[in-house]
Amino acid sequence: MAHYVDSEVSRLATVMLHRPGAELARLTPRNNDSLLFDGIPWVGRAQEEHDAFAAALRERGVEVLYLGELLEQTLAVGAAREALTASVLEAPRLGDTLRERVAAHLADLGPHELAQVLMAGLAHEEVKPGAGRSGGLVYQLMDRLDFVIDPLPNLLFTRDSSVWVRDQVAVTSLAMPARNRETTLTQAIYTHHPRFAGTELLHRPGLEHVEGGDVLLLAPNVLAIGVGERTTPAGAERLARRVFAAGLAHTILAVPIAQERATMHLDTVCTMVDVDAVVMYPNIADTLRAYPVTAGYDGEPVVGPSRPFLDAAAEAMGIDRLRIIDTGLDPVTAEREQWDDGNNTLAIAPRLCVAYERNVETNAQLERAGIEVIAISGSELGSGRGGPRCMSCPIERAQR
Numbered sequence: 001m002a003h004y005v006d007s008e009v010s011r012l013a014t015v016m017l018h019r020p021g022a023e024l025a026r027l028t029p030r031n032n033d034s035l036l037f038d039g040i041p042w043v044g045r046a047q048e049e050h051d052a053f054a055a056a057l058r059e060r061g062v063e064v065l066y067l068g069e070l071l072e073q074t075l076a077v078g079a080a081r082e083a084l085t086a087s088v089l090e091a092p093r094l095g096d097t098l099r100e101r102v103a104a105h106l107a108d109l110g111p112h113e114l115a116q117v118l119m120a121g122l123a124h125e126e127v128k129p130g131a132g133r134s135g136g137l138v139y140q141l142m143d144r145l146d147f148v149i150d151p152l153p154n155l156l157f158t159r160d161s162s163v164w165v166r167d168q169v170a171v172t173s174l175a176m177p178a179r180n181r182e183t184t185l186t187q188a189i190y191t192h193h194p195r196f197a198g199t200e201l202l203h204r205p206g207l208e209h210v211e212g213g214d215v216l217l218l219a220p221n222v223l224a225i226g227v228g229e230r231t232t233p234a235g236a237e238r239l240a241r242r243v244f245a246a247g248l249a250h251t252i253l254a255v256p257i258a259q260e261r262a263t264m265h266l267d268t269v270c271t272m273v274d275v276d277a278v279v280m281y282p283n284i285a286d287t288l289r290a291y292p293v294t295a296g297y298d299g300e301p302v303v304g305p306s307r308p309f310l311d312a313a314a315e316a317m318g319i320d321r322l323r324i325i326d327t328g329l330d331p332v333t334a335e336r337e338q339w340d341d342g343n344n345t346l347a348i349a350p351r352l353c354v355a356y357e358r359n360v361e362t363n364a365q366l367e368r369a370g371i372e373v374i375a376i377s378g379s380e381l382g383s384g385r386g387g388p389r390c391m392s393c394p395i396e397r398a399q400r
Helices: 043-059 067-074 078-089 092-107 111-120 136-141 182-192 233-245 309-317 331-339 360-368
Strands: 012-017 063-066 147-149 162-165 168-171 200-203 215-219 222-227 251-256 270-274 277-280 289-295 301-303 323-326 346-349 352-356 372-376 393-397
Touching: 012 043, 012 067, 012 346, 043 063, 043 352, 043 372, 063 067, 067 111, 067 182, 078 092, 078 111, 078 182, 092 136, 092 147, 162 182, 162 393, 168 182, 182 200, 200 233, 215 270, 215 309, 222 233, 222 309, 233 251, 233 289, 233 301, 251 309, 270 346, 277 360, 289 309, 323 360, 352 360, 360 372
Parallel strands: 012 063, 168 200, 222 251, 277 323, 352 372
Antiparallel strands: 012 393, 162 168, 215 222, 251 289, 270 277, 289 301, 346 352
């Protein structure tokens, strides 16, 4: 199968999504903060909204792959099942007795049931009783509403756990503890699923923190990497070194962003909607800066002086300027629509993007600039702070 992405806006052919399921129903007022959600979503409505998102993509000729289905198919491979089971059993908090009990429980599950547990977690009351065994002290002292294996409600945001750069994929290293296990699932899919046989990995879990929401493929051979709350300078440097070693880019722009929840990723303040246009939060348009990084003769990244992001990006992309389409029309609306993922658009093709319908003024700005907007509902999907770009991992785009 052909898997290739070298741009944010080339015609989208294949994308990986995750339809929200039982893991979203695990959110409660007790755990939503630690699981990085601002509220408790209505699961049925979130699924309806996601189905409409997927349908809008299919109507434009995009092949939609689902992470859950890929995971189930991957678990039919013995080595993948063994690795993923080991990844949940190695948690020190289980203790030896409960670990043995959980191992026996998982061993009895088929690929579909095991995939559900790996995504939605395993509650205290769901662990099958062992013959004559209590589960030990750990199990006895757990609250009956606690999880033996934590759920992964942020799987919805497939952009973060992997990003394709041409024909290679960076399986990322997520910064927040609640999301660490997501990339073990993604890595298993890319390593063991027949569709991705032979795929080379640019990055792996356990390396320095890099998240896909911080990586923008501005143009063939040009990447921008946001450095802030989720991606560290060391993570950006590691990815840059590997991208240069593989000959996948000539310039990488390291872009510092505020370490705040409202700007957790670069794609919360800026995404591309045309080969020379971005939708951007106006409060930072004049202050966002970038450090151009290129490959030295010895392969080591060479860091240039800080420059305004828009200038550095245009020069690296070989264009006169990068057009800006503002989020909102006034400071208050801009702040509201930035919080509601107004900047987080998914380009299906040049001048064609998917955006949340609630960002009325930003969408009107896009339309006035000649960008066709496919508006989707996201009242429940957005409770985890992510828009259409966050919810999609492009796997194949047309080569320019």
